[in-house]
Amino acid sequence: MFSITRRLSWGTALSVLDFSLCLIFVCLHGASFSLGNLTSQFGSFSFFSSTIDLLLLCLVRMGLFLLPTGLYYSNKSHLLPYMIQPIFCISLLMYAVSPTKLLLLVEKIPSGTPLYFGDYAILIWNFVASMILDTSWRTYFSKPPSAYVPLEEEEDEETRHRNTFELIVRLLQYCKREWVWHVSGFSWLFIYSVTRIFVPYYTGQVIATVVATKSYPALATAVYVMTVISLVSALAAGFRGGSFEYAYARINRAIRYDLFAGLIKQEVAFFDAHKTGEIASRLAADCQTMSDTVALNVNVFLRNCVMLLGSMIFMMTLSWRLSLVTFILVPIIFVASKIFGTYYDFLSEKTQNAIADSNDVAEEVISTMRTVRSFACENVESDRFYEKLTVTLKITKTKAIAYVGFLWVSELFQTFIIVAVLWYGGHLVLQQKLKADLLVSFLLYQMQLGDNLRQMGEVWTGLMQSVGASRKVFEYIDRQPRIEHKGTMQPPEVKGRIEFRNIHFSYPIRSAIPILRDLSFTVEPGETVALVGPSGSGKSSCISLLENFYQPNAGQVLIDGVPLEEYEHHYIHKKIALVGQEPVLFARSVKENIRYCVDATEEQVIEAAEMANAHSFIMQTTMRYETNVGEKGSQMSGGQKQRIAIARAIVREPAILLLDEATSALDTESESIVQEAIYKNLDGKSVILIAHRLSTVEKADKIIVINKGRVEQIGNHEQLLRQTEGTYAKLVQRQMMGDDKKRKPRSPPAGTSNPQQQQAGSMARKISPRDPSGVPMSLLSTSFSASSATSH
Structure with a gap:
């Protein structure tokens, strides 16, 4: 970080150096050093003989060297980063002054007469000083001083806004990966470009031969050479195109894989904050744009570089004066390309974001088509x-x-270059400084050079489009997940003891809203524990923490006394199986869904399906276990999906089974059968289940009542019913009273003194896995508010 004082000193030193050297070189505009050489140019100024105008240009540079200091002291240092591009454009225009002035100085002197030493020196220094100006602004002046912006904030800003050049370099690294095919493509590209370089020269020879010699043998020789060159060029073009096309496909694969691999490593909270449609758009549209444009533009850029370099060499050999006319206008075209490219980069990024938004809407609607259709929306x-x-x-x-606008400027400048070359070339021919027959070849090279420059301008535009698309892609690729799976423990056995110790938790996207508050409970090995509580109390959050989808803000989740994060990621998730409230199936066969990421035999798959009461309906389908379930299981009913999901969990033979409303979509009969299969075949397995149905909850070894993120009660069904003032008993009491309204009230047992205790005591005898009326009983069908729970 540089202070204001050092910047002031640096700018002042450069200004003094620039002015001093220019002053010395102007005084050398003669046979020897003299102040008279300076003063005489004021009295008899001429663009064709004076260099005093370059000294005036030096004053402009001095102002730009001192501009940062002025912005600092006027409290406008925030404008510094925005000045980089204008300074770069001004520097490009200053580059063009040197060749322009050289042509003007040699115009009035006899051919072969050298210029003064001071003239050469000031022309070279103007070019060097312009380069120093651009470099100083990029690396020195544009950085905010430490007195204004803290280091941390500057680093954050640099992290958020990637440098365009760095993004281009990173894009080109994908081309480096496929170096074999690019070497092949570049080899044929070089052959193609070299052959194309000779085409204008021999075209001019053909024209000159016809006009000057009118000799058929000379014409035949020139046409023969042209034919050979064209055939070689066509052959090389085909191999070049094929090599690069295959390289594009491999680059596209590499970019998409890197992005997908980076995405699936992110924590679940990342997908809570980012929409699926947007991410899918990055994988499809943005990656396609990156792979197509960067690879294509590398091809076009290198081809035009070779042809540009060859054309410039031929043009310099034909006439260095005419070549300078072209070099004067090239920086001006680059200025237009730079201005447009920067703006195009901005628009490309906005375009990709807009495409991502539209794709997100399409994905959301298509994936929820049944809901859209049901509401006629x-x-x-x-x-x-x-x-x-x-x-x-x-x-x-x-x-x-x-x-x-860019094409207008580009085409006008190219036309202007051709007109300028025609006029100045004709002028040189009339002055006998250029042979007439070489003017034709030069004009053909000039047109080819103009086409090369135009395509290179489009390359910059294409690269800016790639940069705009790549910003978010590289941001996703480089993003480090907030939850990193660095655990290494893989014990030979997991007993299944689960402990939540003083857990505080809130979701990252809603960090201000606490979900769990100092929550603690324990599940012993082989124990079945039911979590009961109102919606939003934190039951499913406990499951998410146990699956390591999120990490608690404070406290620890332990398995067999070891913090969950210390276990190896793949190992622990083979020991924990989850059946969610809304199970999602993959668009694959039933068998592939059940054995997802598990090397299970067909017998094990069938056995798991039988335990989950899924075998019978699977066998009734056309393809049986090879039946495709459709996207997200759309070809299956809700109960069928849940039974397949239960089978998917059972086949893993987990030490810990998590059931988050796993039987909510089953009818009463199927639920009872599945429950019997689960309880009968999971001996020694630890089970945490979340259920709203009393028939599921009452069988648990332990019931934990969670309300507002805290544990309110712990015990089995009978124990909690005896706690008549507890939340659990009040809920059951309220539900039973609601059910009694549908049936004739029964008389309380004789010998009880407290009517409330009489009713609570009878509940344990009355409640069975299936209500006599056939209606599933829900613990959450009543309100958890204090007023409603105690209203009776």
């Missing part, structure tokens, strides 16, 4: 998607207008 969703597409269209319209 097809037109509403179509209009919403159309609005997103309209936003993309508006940005694309702006890009199109900007591109029109």
Whole structure:
């Protein structure tokens, strides 16, 4: 970090050095050093003989060297980063001054007469000083001083806004990975480009031969050479195109794989904060844009570089004066390309974001088509998607207008270059400084050079489009997950003792809302524990923490006395199986879903399906275990999906089984059968289940009542019913009273003194896995508010 004082000293030193050297070189505009050489140019100034105008240009550079200091003291240092691009463009224009001035100085002197030493020196120094100006602003002046911006904030800003050049270099690294195919492509590219370089020269020879000699043998020789060159060029072009096309496909695969591999390593909270459609758009549209544009533009860039270099060499040999005319206008074209490229980068990023938004809407609607159809909202969703597409269209319209402006400027400058070369070339021919027959070849090279420059300008535009698409992709690839799986423990056996110790937790996307508050409980090996509580009390959050989807803000989750994060990621998730409230199946066969990521035999798959009461309905399908369940299990009913999910958990033979409303979609009969299978075949397994049905809860060895993120009660069904003032008994009492309204009230048992205790005592005898009326009983069908729980 540089202080204001050091920046002031640096800017002042450069200004003094620039002015001093320019002053000395102007005084050397003669046979010897003299102040008279300076003063005489003021009296008889001429663009064709004076260099005093370069001294005036030096004053402009001095102002730009001292500009940062002025911005610091006027409290406008925040403008410094925005000045880099204008300074770069000004520097490019200053580069063009040197060749322009050289042509003017040699115009009036006899051919072969050298310039003064001071003239050469000031022309070279103007070029060097312009380069120093651009470099100083990029590396020194544009950094905010430490007195204004803390180091940490600057580093954060640099992290958020990647440098465009760094992104381009990183994009090119994907080309480096496929070096074999690129070497092949570049080899054929070099052959193609070299052959194309000779085409203008021999074209000029053909024209000159016809006009000057009118000799058929000379014409035949020139045409023969042209034919051979064209055939070699066509052959090389084909091999070049094939090599690069295959390289594009491999680059596309590499980019998509890197992004997908980076995404699936992220913690679950990342997917809570980012929409699925947006992520899918990054994988599809952005990666495609990156792979196509960067690889294609590398091909075009290298081809034009070779042809540009060859054309410039031929042009310099034909006429260095005419070549300088081209070199004067090239920086001006680069300025236009730079301005447009920077703006195009900004618009490309906005375009990709808009495309991601529209893709997110499409993915959301298509994946929830049944809900959309049930509410007859097809037109509403179509209009919403159309609005997103309209936003993309508006940005694309702006890009199109900007591109029109860029093409106008580019085409006008190319036309101006050709006109300038024609006029100046004709002038040199009339002055007998250039042979007439070489002017034709030079003009052909000039047109080829103009086409090369135009394509290189489009390369920059394409690279900016890639940069715009790559920002978010590289951000996802480089993002380090907040939960890293660095555990290494793989004990030979997991007994299944689970302990939640003083857990405090809130979801990352809602960090201000606490979910669990100092929650503690223990599940012993082989014990079945039911978590009961109102919606939003934190039951499912306990399951998520146990699956290591999130990490607690404070406290620890332990398995067999070891913190969960110390276990090896793949190992512990083979020992823990989860059946969620809304199980998601993959668009694969039933068998593939059951044996997902497990090397299970067909017999084990069938056995698991039988335990989950899924075998019978599977055998009734057309393809049986090879039946495709459809996207997210859309070809199966809710109960069928849950039974397949239960079978998927059972086949893993877990030490810990987590059931989050795993039987909520089953009918009463199927639920009873599945429960019997679970309880009968999971001896020695620790089970945590979340259920709203009393028939599921009452069989648990231990019931934990969670309310507002805290444990309120712990005990079995009978124990909690005896705690008549407890939440659990009040809920059961309220439900039983609600059920009694549908049936004739029964008389309380004789000999009881407290009517409330009489009723509570009879509940344990009355409640059975299936209500006589056939209606599933829900613990959460009543309110958990204090007023409703005690109203009776």
